[in-house]
Amino acid sequence: MDLAASLDRIVALLEQGRAADAEHAARIARMQFPAAAEAARLHGAALLRLERPAEARGAFESAIALAPHAFEAHVNLGSALLACGDAEGAERALLHALALAPGHPAVLNGLGNARRARGDLAGAREAYAAVTRVAPHYAPAWLNLAGVELDEGAAAAAEAHARQAQMLAPGADAALLLGHALAAQGRIEEAEAVYAAGCARAPQDARLAYQVGLMAEERRDLARAAAAYEQVLRIDPDHGQALGQLAFVKRSRCDWQGLDALSRRLRDHVAAGRPGVSPFAFLAEDSTPAEQLACARLLSQGVERAAAPQRARLGFAHARRAPGAPPRVGFLANGFGEHATALLTAAFFEHLRDTGVEFHLFATSRDDGGALRRRLRAAAHALHEVAALPAFEVARRVHAAGIEILLDLDGYCGGGMPGVFALRPAPLQVNWLAYPGTMGAGFIDYAIADRCVLPDALRPHFSEAVAYLPRCYQPSDPTRAVPAPPPRAQLGLPDTGMVYVCFNNAFKLNPRSFARMCAVLRAVPDAALWLLSGADGADDRLRAAARAQGVDPARLVFAAKRPHLEYLALYRHADLFLDTETYNAHTTASDAIWAGCPVLTRPGGTFAARVAASLNHHLGLDRLNAAGDEAFVDTAVRLGRDAAARAALRAELAERRAASGLFNMAAYARDFATLLRAMAERRRAGLPPADLG
Template sequence: MNVPYDERQHLRTAVQRQPADFIAWVMLADAELGAGDLDAGERAALRALQLRRDHPEALARLGRARWMQGRHEEAANLLRHASRQVPRHPGIALWLGHALEDAGQPEAAADAYRRAHALLPDEAYVAAQRLNWQRRLCDWRGLEALSQQVRGAVAQGNPAVEPFAFLSEDASAAEQLACARQRAQVIAASTPRLPPPGPRRQGPLRVGFLSNGFGAHPTGLLTVALFEQLRANAGLQVHLFALNGDDGSRIRQRLQAAAHALHAVAGMPHAAIARRIRETGIDILFDLRGWGGGGTPEVLAMRPAPLQVNWLAYPGTSGAPWIDYVLADAFVLPPALEPAFSETVLRLPRAFQPSDNTRVVEAPPARGECGLPGCDGNGGGVVFCCFNNSYKLNPRSVARMLEVLRGVPGSVLWLLSGPGLADERLREVARSQGIDPSRLVFMPKLPHPQYLARYRHADLFLDTHPYNAHTTASDALWAGCPVLTTPGRSFAARVAGSLNHHLGLDEMNVADDAAFIATAVRLGNDPAARAALRARLASARDTAGVFDMAGFARDFAALVQDLVGRQAHAGQH
């Protein structure tokens, strides 16, 4: 919820004048939480509870505050208590679903979303939340009808659909633009801009990066080696604005050491984060979260930096008037896709995605310890893998993976274990399609080095569509496991293809599902062909430039310096 600043001020004045006005305190709690001021939102919710002890509306606001503070178990308990009092309140059921997700109760979260949708069957936001969570649980009941409802809402101009969740729908890039633009318009209308910045400070270029992934998170894993290389560039200063707290990880320590400054802004109000960025004198700000969960588009909407760029974490257009550029490459964002992007397109001469090329791929546990079959010496025991998150495993992607298993006797499909009953549901899908469910092997979520080591047992990564492997594709390729993909018609459907293309492995980018199945079956039944492919990947990893972070840093710095230089030149005329 986005509440204009002057409305928050009005509510603050109202509770000062009438401190016993319960409704005003509840509304103020909403407004403060919507502005990212968690402490003020908590105080307002607690004051409302003092006025009306155990009232469900006040309990719900305190639960929402606890959820936003990361106190998920407390949030779930508060919201569950509120929901029991008013079981037909769809908003409270919805917030309960959010809290239960993060409290590790995935099936209960699904029940809460279904209840909210039953109470508000025509509300697009609720339908989209239910759809997104059912995808995560691999619960495909009524999936097509939900997807059509959500896509229909976007087509009708409804701004309620979250752009990140919409990436999982088989929608066009133009539909994705509409979804993002509609959401951005709501935020732009309720967010005040900062005054224009003053003259640029003398000295090195100050490059800012805003993310909630500065730690043991895909964003941190992808960027840390690049930031270490950029540190050597005397013409740049790297400033990281961390929306997440310190997770104590080795990645966080490396990020802290690589940056000229790591600004801890977790839990700060949006306006305070924007002021910090402005006061730091950032010349160009990269949004490394976009519409993903935990991002703060409101901060970017305040225009804290003179140039703002969408890069890396959100694989699509921001649709936002406050984002000037998107950073991509010619494969992932070809000219034909440009009309579906609100930003001006910038392209690196290499794959747009960096990665940590300092990682060592350790030896994995024995195959048996991983639940995998042994090698029989005759090509049996082939391991196909897909360690993408469960929401990418839609009916189409899973059906073609099962067809590959059918064509390669004795092979298995190694998947990342999903939340709740997701694994059991996928086994049931296999059984219904005539595949022994024991041929699906599930890997629990592991610390990154242990997960990376498992790729040594995998023969071929089978990608998903329309939402590709992104960080996961980079992990697989770095660890020596080839990736087979079908590049599609959106940014999110072309990331794995970009990595293959820039590695010189274009034959692993196939046209359609039939070619996908045929290629995987051919490789699965031909040990010599698999060995030759792995050898080519090993060579390309060292020579093709995808994993050359020193070269990436040079290209990135040159692009940034040219961009800021052109901006400064334009400002003089």
């Protein structure tokens, strides 16, 4: 076979997707025709498709040595270098190719890819835009242009260019980008429709089905979300993100059928070191502290890899403040509005200002115009509006503000931005408050906790140094006045009898916690169980579960969500809060105690399972921290049968609430400021993070 025929055969094999056969044929052709540059180039192309980039690089370099002016080999070399992780080398190769073939679309597109991988988003956008000018029908450039604009936070421009790409090449990639651009603008229903249409055209593309699930979940259409995640898992049974979200959605619907098997799959996925499972969703599983750390590490490693080019490009330097100077502190959160985060922190921030700490709030959610946002703005030295900005721009603003200690109030919860912290805009970075677990991340130096919520047995499973407060780690707002509630009958409660309450979100309920509640109800026949109404048939499933446990479903009363003060008022009709596990009441427990309702909990082995116990401990009511399920049920039944004991407990709670310091935010702020200063002084002395307090 002559050279031309050999080359034609290799090209045909590549076009048929037979990369291994093409690699074999190209290797033979190179032995037969050692001076043939094209044989070497095609060999490299086959190797690249086989995901052997280092070998492909050698083949392309051989091709260039034989034909240094053939720009295609320089383009291919750029692709191989990019696959090897050498974005700078790829950019050099592509600039050489551009000199040989000015304005060539494939060269410019490859140059954009190299610049994007290097973190040069502006340069990448310039290269992609140049392609659209010289070759307006070249669909990959429109796709890439839309992608880099999304990276930059320019969602409207990304939408326009994704629509152009979809018109030229209506495939899965265009549908994904268009959907992402719409979702970034808050146009959730439109985004879901685009993803669903993409699914119809490409039913085996798990990416599109997964996005349909996310959008349905965002709209609280949990049945549709579950169906979408199940479709993803039929396509790809090891899709970690879909596994985690399906389990979380099933918990949110109180759909416990098949949940044990799904949970085992999740834990096996994490144990195998496969990424994708949301650490936040994983907290609701019956997982160990070691498993939670492993799950968090898998995600944080991906975050760090994605941030590495931008981190190198930004190259933030951090000057050391003078010893004794007040620390300049930043708090980054999605919840600086009508949200649990603001409800917990508003009074704390008002007192923190009196401690001499200069603090800045970075709000990643838009200003809702509410009273809490106004309180926070008035309390802080500055409130920075950073909603809808990309991670690198948020990081720039944090760094420009000279923040010495940056606290992450979201972690891996919804709306969190771990990518900001992976860029290291502050020399000290801290995990606090919303995410009840370890971040498992090298870019987080400290976690703030207390010794009840994070005891010695749990300490080895936190990657951060731990800064211990001498009080409960969770602040609260003691300025709230609890109003009088509507009459019991108006709320669906019986006129008399014991009222047990659990206003935890439905995903925190599980068969074990609910069986415990039903055991209490069976032993206290005149009692009602007051629950927060769930989504998508959750209430009916709980009624059916109660019937299966021998409890009349009519004894379950469901409360709709209400404005915060109206919700607090409901606790005046509640006698005892029955907590859940493996994920406790957190803000909800604090709310119940503040409103005068005692909380009965069973402390578990993880941070998320010990928050209510910490509140009780620091309140001085450790006897409400049951040692096991039997003790939990016995305590709840005893109180349910003894009205005098209930009244005495409620009176004791009121006294301890006033005297214990649990709600003393001036003292809390002083203790918190002491920890911040200790962190800062260690760094100023050249010392690494270490456990404090």
